[in-house]
Amino acid sequence: MHITAIQGDITEQRVDAVVNAANSSLLGGGGVDGAIHRRGGSEILEACKQLRASEYTEGLSVGQAVATTAGELPARWVIHTVGPTYSASRGRSDLLASCYRESLRVADSLPATSVAFPAVSTGVYSYPVDEAAGVAARAVREAETGVELVRFVLFDERTYRAFAAELGQR
Numbered sequence: 001m002h003i004t005a006i007q008g009d010i011t012e013q014r015v016d017a018v019v020n021a022a023n024s025s026l027l028g029g030g031g032v033d034g035a036i037h038r039r040g041g042s043e044i045l046e047a048c049k050q051l052r053a054s055e056y057t058e059g060l061s062v063g064q065a066v067a068t069t070a071g072e073l074p075a076r077w078v079i080h081t082v083g084p085t086y087s088a089s090r091g092r093s094d095l096l097a098s099c100y101r102e103s104l105r106v107a108d109s110l111p112a113t114s115v116a117f118p119a120v121s122t123g124v125y126s127y128p129v130d131e132a133a134g135v136a137a138r139a140v141r142e143a144e145t146g147v148e149l150v151r152f153v154l155f156d157e158r159t160y161r162a163f164a165a166e167l168g169q170r
């Protein structure tokens, strides 16, 4: 598997699947979630509402992942995952690792072989960037998956540097 980090906007990525740092409601929010729904159009929200009406009436649990259409984004699918808040201290690193692992498992089921991830939990959910980068890099490296390309797409330079350092990328 090829793993890389770039600084950029995840809504512009031409990959099979982009991952959304969603919340349990699946009904949108701010940050990367807001950007994905805004750029991807109403089809994504419609698909999320259908999930809430069928398999996910209670919402999506922290650490889990589920796919929808990517609407008007250049990607084919959006994989929604729910990161832990940093303040929910119990098991947070395992839950964050689970977001990456479960997203790759969902990617395999589509099947998607190229996946772009944002820095899940490091915005509104306040996970420290260096810690989150370590968890993310380890989870992806250790995942058993058919995904061939993982691209971490980091919005700001500080976050990009943390992920690049963790991947040994300069």
Ligand code: AR6
Pocket (backbone or CB within 6 Å): 008, 009, 010, 011, 021, 022, 023, 028, 029, 030, 031, 032, 033, 034, 035, 083, 118, 119, 120, 121, 122, 123, 124, 125, 126, 127, 153, 154, 155, 156, 159
């Ligand atoms: N492309 C890539 N990364 C982005 C983009 C973008 N277009 N926009 C923001 N980021 P956050 P969380 C970065 O807050 O911490 C939402 O309201 C951002 O700078 O989006 O998991 C959800 O609905 C940060 O580095 O996600 C949930 O309620 C990273 O993406 C809650 O926020 C993650 O920040 C989830 O919080």
